[in-house]
Amino acid sequence: MTLNPLVHPLLLLLIGSGLVALVLVAMRAAPKDGRGMWLGRLLLVCAVLIAALRPGVGSVATNAANTELDVVFVVDLSGSAGAEDWNGSEPRLTGMRSDIEQLALRHAGARFALITFDSEAQYRLPFTTDTTALAKAMQLAQPQPSGRSHGSSIGAGAELLQEVLNNAIDYNPERMRVVYYLGDGEITSDTTPERYRGSADLIQGGKVFGYGTERGGRMRDSDPYSGGEYIRDRSDQEGISTIDEANLQDIADDLGVEYQLRDADSEPEAADIDPARGEGATQRGGVTTFPIYWVFALVAAGWMLVECGWLVRQQRELAAAKVVSE
Structure with a gap:
């Protein structure tokens, strides 16, 4: 007993x-x-x-009850999140919102946190069990307006993610931690992107989800004063954003998790939780x-x-x- x-x-x-x-x-x-x-x-x-x-x-034996689970969503909100190649012609952000809603249902009872990033990272929603707050935060999230963009880096959220996970461990080391990264892998910044390796030993599972197509999609400017026009590149042509799966696979390798290409005809795969992995895991043993x-x-x-x-x-x-x- x-x-x-x-x-x-x-x-x-x-x-x-x-x-x-x-x-x-x-x-x-x-x-x-x-x-x-x-x-x-x-x-x-x-x-x-x-x-x-x-x-x-x-x-x-258990993969960790949802009530003992912390789930962190890391969402790329650079301008390419508005590229219209999800389900044919919808913005990628539409797919991200839908997937986060489904994953929250899969992990009902867990605590959820939301990190978004474009040129900079933002801790948009601290840990909460309120899935309504999570859905509201994602509904309010918008791609970065082109006028404020200084180039996108897939690693802009790496440092903040590690900080959030470390704080979660300090608060309750026995809870399991899962990270879901959602983005298209596109890099438009000249700087070398930060790596996510520092978070690998802090989690018991996760997934990297890729959005977009090789053909790519046009991006409407989210700036309310732009009139909903499409973003134009330096040659004054309509900019096209394409997915970069190699970069997304690198993030998955850094975190030690699997990568899944997303489309509207399939469902996001929930993370396989390994109780023996990461800090604090030996205290639980998965039993x-x-x-x-x-x-x-x-x-x-x-x-x-x-x-x-x-x-x-x-x-x-x-x-x-x-x-x-x-």
């Missing part, structure tokens, strides 16, 4: 000892015909205390126990119903006695 107490066991012991002592004193002072109720109350206290210890039995605290919670709830019935009967007896006395 294993225990996973809600609070420190010593605190539970202190609270439990005090409650048991109070019940025993009250039971001793009660008349003999009323001691049965106090015996039930002693059972209630013991059941609640045991439930608070959250006992479990046996061992079950969990079957919880039995609910049995004691049911006992406590059952006795509460008995108490309610007893109180109702007492009220009726008092009411009847009042009528007789009148």
Whole structure:
């Protein structure tokens, strides 16, 4: 049997000892015909205390429950996220939004964080279990306007990702961590892109998703003052953005995860979680126990119903006695 107490066991012991002592004193002072109720109350206290210890039995292999999982989405929001080659003529960002929504459903109960980047990285959504907030953050996300672009680098989010993961480990090292990178791999910056290798030992799994086609797509300028015109290149031709799968595969290799080319006719593949990988993993070992605290919670709830019935009967007896006395 294993225990996973809600609070420190010593605190539970202190609270439990005090409650048991109070019940025993009250039971001793009660008349003999009323001691049965106090015996039930002693059972209630013991059941609640045991439930608070959250006992479990046996061992079950697991890939980490979603409730013990941190999921970080890293999304490329450079101008090419607006390239219109998703599902024929839709912006790539449409596919990214849809995939994040599906992945959030696959990991229901997990905590989600969102990092976006264009010329710079932004921690757009800190860890939360609120999938509505995640969806809203993605709906508000837009490709970088061409007037603010200084060239895109696929590694612009690398440093911030590592920082977010390290903070998550400091806060709770026993939680599993998964990273999903979403982008097209295109580089328009003259600088050498940062690498994601520093995050590889901080996660238990992830995936790199690629968006776009070799043919490419035109990009509408997201600047509200542009009138929705297409971005033009230096030769004053409509700019065309194409996917660079080699760069995306490099990111996957850096993180130690798989790469998947995305299209509207398929679904994003959720990450395979390896409990033996990454910092903090040896503490979990990929094994969990079957919880039995609910049995004691049911006992406590059952006795509460008995108490309610007893109180109702007492009220009726008092009411009847009042009528007789009148």
